[in-house]
Amino acid sequence: MAETRNAPVEMSNPPHQGILRQENLVLRTIFGYANEKHTSPSASTGSLPSFLGECFPGSSMKDLLLVAIDVDAPQSYNKANIEQHLLHIGISILDSRHVRDLVHVGTHDAPVAFDRFITNYQFVIGNSHPARAYTASKKFLWGESEPICRSELQTRFDGLISGRDFVAVLHGTCLDLRILNDLNVTSLSRAVYIFDTNKVAQWPLQLHYRLSLRTLCETLGIPFTSGHAAGNDAHFALRALLMLAVRDAQRLTRVYGYASISAEVVLQRLQDIALAPRPVSEEDISATARIESHRQRKVANLEKKWLKRAMKQARKKQRQAIAGASDDFSDKEALDEEAIRAELERRHF
Structure with a gap:
């Protein structure tokens, strides 16, 4: 009688649990939706910065600006030829005071246009490629591009943050931060923290790889469009950070089974802003x-x-x-x- 053997059983790999990073703990601390146990540093996260802004009175949410930045530069960019490059700098800003007011005042009296709480700018430096500058300006969804000199960027940035505590938000930080440093935007050194949405997304979405900004937004349900225009990319990176806070809190609740009513209201307002309708784009029309x-x-x-x-x-x-x-x-x-x-x-x- 022939010997029979059991066929090998194929074991499917469990889903990746995601990488808990320092960025996740800082995000929880800023919006105050997690308890002390889940904002405490560990060996994998490292210690947190000593200062992350002041809390609002009677609240665990921080009083600061969230400043998303994106730089659109040619692939051939190098500092030696910076004068010859056409650069687009996108900046989008959300004041946490608006979130606080929405939490306290509520939204029952009248419909709220949540997208108006994010202010957006797109600066153009250089005029070496008029056609490319026109294309990026035409794609910008939130107004007109503003041509400025390279030496003006630092002053304009200082005017936008107005001496407030702020966190910077970028999607992939290395090249953008290098170009901003080449442009002498020294105020970035005053940021209480710099978020990379690629890193923030790892734990909430259980990822072990990085997503493009479009794919990240689509995964989060954010109505992304007209990418590779600096002003648009900065705006959607900021929306992504807000929605990642919501997903982070949802996973905390699933895994550890807790949520507070006050935190739920904050998170609902963050979601309202992140998923708010946006202007119609040429991409939509096409x-x-x-x-x-x-x-x-x-x-x-x-x-x-x-x-x-x-x-x-x-x-x-x-x-x-x-x-x-x-x-x-x-x-x-x-x-x-x-x-x-x-x-x-x-x-x-």
Whole structure:
């Protein structure tokens, strides 16, 4: 008797649990939605910065600005030729005081346009590529691009943060921070923290790899569009950070089973802002045109098939009539082949 062996059982790998990083603990601390146990540093996260802003009175949420920054530069960028490069600098800002006010005042009295709480800017430095500058300006969804000199960027940035405590938000930090350093934006050194949304996303979304900004936003349900325009990318990176806080809190609740009512209200407001409607983009218009064109082609093909089928049936009835196969056949029941051909020509088939 032949020996039988059990087939090897294939073991599926459990889903990746994600990497808990320092960024996650800082995000919990800033918005105050986690207890002390889940904001305490560990060996994997390292110690937290000693200062992350002052809390609002009677609240665990921090009083600061969230400043998202994106730099659009050519692939050939290098500091030695910085004067020859066309650079777009996108900056989007959310004041946590707006979130606090939304929590305290509520939104029951009247509909709230949540997207208005984020202010957006797109600065253009250099004029070596007018066509590229025009394209990026045209794609910017929240106003007009502002041409400035390289030496003005530091002053404009200081004016936007107005001496407030702030955290910086970027999607992938290395190149952008290097270019901002080359542009002498020294105020970034005053940020109480610098978030990289790529790193923040690891634990809430249980990832072991990094996502593009478009894929990250789509995963979070954020209505992303018109990427690779610095002002748009900065805006959506900020929305992504807010929604990652919501997903982080949801995973904390699933894993550890706790949530406070006050934290739920804060998180609901963050989600309202992150998922708020956005302006219509050229990408949307093009997509709508493609859908309509496809619909029209589909309708035309259906009409063509129907007319051809009608012609085929008319011929069959005519043959039956000639052969005497149909005693109750009448001229009124027969479709005129010439009329059908004329209809086909009229519809340009």
